[in-house]
Amino acid sequence: xKTESQAPEVEGFSKASTGRWGKFKYWYTVAAVxxxxxxxxxxxxxxxxxxxxxxxxxxxxxxxxxSFDPDRLRKAxxxxxxxxxxxxxxxxxxxxxxxxxxxFREVPFRGKFVNIHPAGFRFSKDQAPWPPPPxxxxxxxxxxxxxxxxxxxxxxxxxxxxxxxAAVDHAIPPLAVYNFARPxxxxxxxxxxxxxxxxxxxxxxxxxxIDGLNDFIFADGRPLFTDRLMHFMAGKSDSSLxxxxxxxxxxxxxxxxxxxxxxxxxxxxxxxxxxxxxxxxDRWLVNKRMIESIADGFGVRTxxxxxxxxxxxxxxxxxxxxxxxxxxxxxxxxxYGYSVMExxxxxxxxxxxxxxxxxxxxxxxxxxxxxxxxxxxxFSKEIATQIYGLxxxxxxxxxx
Numbered sequence: 001x002k003t004e005s006q007a008p009e010v011e012g013f014s015k016a017s018t019g020r021w022g023k024f025k026y027w028y029t030v031a032a033v034x035x036x037x038x039x040x041x042x043x044x045x046x047x048x049x050x051x052x053x054x055x056x057x058x059x060x061x062x063x064x065x066x067s068f069d070p071d072r073l074r075k076a077x078x079x080x081x082x083x084x085x086x087x088x089x090x091x092x093x094x095x096x097x098x099x100x101x102x103x104f105r106e107v108p109f110r111g112k113f114v115n116i117h118p119a120g121f122r123f124s125k126d127q128a129p130w131p132p133p134p135x136x137x138x139x140x141x142x143x144x145x146x147x148x149x150x151x152x153x154x155x156x157x158x159x160x161x162x163x164x165x166a167a168v169d170h171a172i173p174p175l176a177v178y179n180f181a182r183p184x185x186x187x188x189x190x191x192x193x194x195x196x197x198x199x200x201x202x203x204x205x206x207x208x209x210i211d212g213l214n215d216f217i218f219a220d221g222r223p224l225f226t227d228r229l230m231h232f233m234a235g236k237s238d239s240s241l242x243x244x245x246x247x248x249x250x251x252x253x254x255x256x257x258x259x260x261x262x263x264x265x266x267x268x269x270x271x272x273x274x275x276x277x278x279x280x281x282d283r284w285l286v287n288k289r290m291i292e293s294i295a296d297g298f299g300v301r302t303x304x305x306x307x308x309x310x311x312x313x314x315x316x317x318x319x320x321x322x323x324x325x326x327x328x329x330x331x332x333x334x335x336y337g338y339s340v341m342e343x344x345x346x347x348x349x350x351x352x353x354x355x356x357x358x359x360x361x362x363x364x365x366x367x368x369x370x371x372x373x374x375x376x377x378x379f380s381k382e383i384a385t386q387i388y389g390l391x392x393x394x395x396x397x398x399x400x
Contacts, residue, residue, distance in 0.1 A: 075320045076151075076370040088113040092150050102192050103223045106182055113153035120193075121178045122148060125160040126167065128176030131202060136176040139391065140197065142190040143210035146307060147181030149380065151370045156377040158210070161384030162391075171392060178204070184224040186214035187287040194291060203298050206391060209291065211284065212307040212341075212358065213373065216334040219280050269329075272336040281340050288351075305355045305387060306345075308379075310369060311335030313362040320367045331373050357386055 073085045091114035099105040108118040115123040119130055132138040141147060141159050149157025159179035166175035180193060190209055197203075218224070270276075288304055295302045310316065311332045316323045325332045338358050344350055360382070361368055368379040375383065 072321070075367075076376070084112075087111075088153060089151060101196065102185075102189050103225060103229075104182075115154055120182075121180045122157065122159070123154045124157060124163050124177055124179055125155040126163055128163075128178070130178075132176055132178065132204065136174045137171070137206065137391065138204040139175065139177045139206045139208060140194070140202075140204040141177060141179050141181055141208045141210065142185070142194060143181035143305075143307075144185045144214035145181075145183035146213060146374055147210040148179065148183050149181075150183055151374045152377060152380060156380060158375075158380050158384045158387070161381040162388045165385060165388045166391075169388075175388075175391070181210065184214065184218075186218050186223070187211050187284050188221065189223055191287050191291050191294075195294060198294065198298055198300075204300060206301045206303060207291070207295055208303045208305060208387060209288075210305040210307050212338065213309050213331070213334050215280050215284050216277070216337045217330050219276050219333060221283060271330070271333040274340075277333070277337045277340050280337055281344070292353075302353055303355060303387070303390060304351075304353055305383075306338075306341065306350075306358050307383070308357050308359075308361050308368075309334045309338065310373060312338040313359045314368070315365065318365055318367055319369060321369070322372050328372060355387065355390060357383060360386070 068086060068089075070082060073080070073082055077085045091109070091111040094107060094109060094114075096104040097107045105120055106116045106122070109116040117123060117127075117130060121130075128136060128138075139162070141162075147158055149159070154160060157179060159177045159181075163175060163177045180197070182189075182193075185193070187209065190211070194207060292302055308314070309331075310319055310322070311325050311328055312335045316325070322328060325335055328335075341350070342358070345354070345356055350356070361379075368376060370376045
């Protein structure tokens with residue numbers, strides 16, 4: 001009888017080679033299992049880091065502050081179905097596309113609540129045809145996300161309510177409003193967009209600019225996505241997939257925090273810096289003069305609306321979501337800047353074509369917002385009524 005040690009050799013393999021092969025298979029299995037476990041651990045770690053980053057992600061100026069909390073949605077959108085609100089908010093925060101000189105624009109889109117024309121304007125209720133017909137009073141409206149109507153459907157934007165009011169009023173000539181407002185735009189980009197439209201031969205009778213909030217959010221005068229463009233021009237393309245891996249992003253974040261802590265302690269942002277606020281006001285006034293000069297050459301009447309913001313002359317006890325100025329972070333800088341503008345207005349330095357709506361919410365004891373900064377439908381309608389009231393008036397400086 002043959003013992004185990006006397007087992008016949010496998011054809012083509014000696015005892016020695018069989019032993020080496022067994023060791024190889026053993027260590028290969030150990031390495032493979034170890035590698036698999038390492039990959040699974042890395043995957044799990046990245047998933048955890050991704051969840052943490054999403055939860056801690058800071059709000060930015062390009063979109064309304066989204067919350068799908070049912071109680072919050074019911075307060076902001078009474079009578080709406082929860083699924084419709086979610087659809088509206090997701091349609092509001094769509095991706096943008098590059099546009100020369102202005103930096104970016106809304107992507108043409110057809111949705112349930114948000115619709116963007118290929119020419120770049122958002123649809124309003126009973127939208128007039130494009131290009132603008134000569135027999136109507138054509139109004140191009142410019143501004144940021146509040147003028148765009150972020151977190152509101154097409155039919156409840158400021159532009160839509162202007163159009164609706166004109167229809168009820170049987171305005172002569174008929175009104176045709178084109179909403180060229182874009183989320184995150186401020187006066188410098190509005191000036192550029194206005195120039196582009198005129199250059200293309202698209203000349204309205206009236207150009208309305210709704211400003212105030214975003215000029216102070218982008219106080220340094222740098223439009224949204226500037227950092228990305230600078231990064232790209234420096235040869236550091238964002239196209240690397242590795243840069244989007246949560247572990248890599250976490251490493252960058254830790255590195256920045258460590259570097260800052262080594263250099264100097266983190267200082268709180270001074271949102272009421274008088275030099276910065278004055279710089280914003282001066283920039284807006286220069287942009288206003290440039291718009292007026294260009295518009296005058298094309299025979300376009302201009303109207304500048306200084307919009308209401310929640311941090312200026314509004315009782316925050318009635319705000320559904322934020323109740324102290326510090327909660328607004330950079331959004332709250334406008335509250336300090338508006339005081340500077342108020343002094344200029346009192347001195348008569350803003351001009352007759354400025355509609356001051358900054359204090360229209362002063363005595364209101366109700367919520368006026370669907371999130372931290374964007375107007376609800378009722379407040380949008382009230383603002384639209386104020387603007388519409390000036391459209392068919394002959395300007396004081398008109399020779400007619």
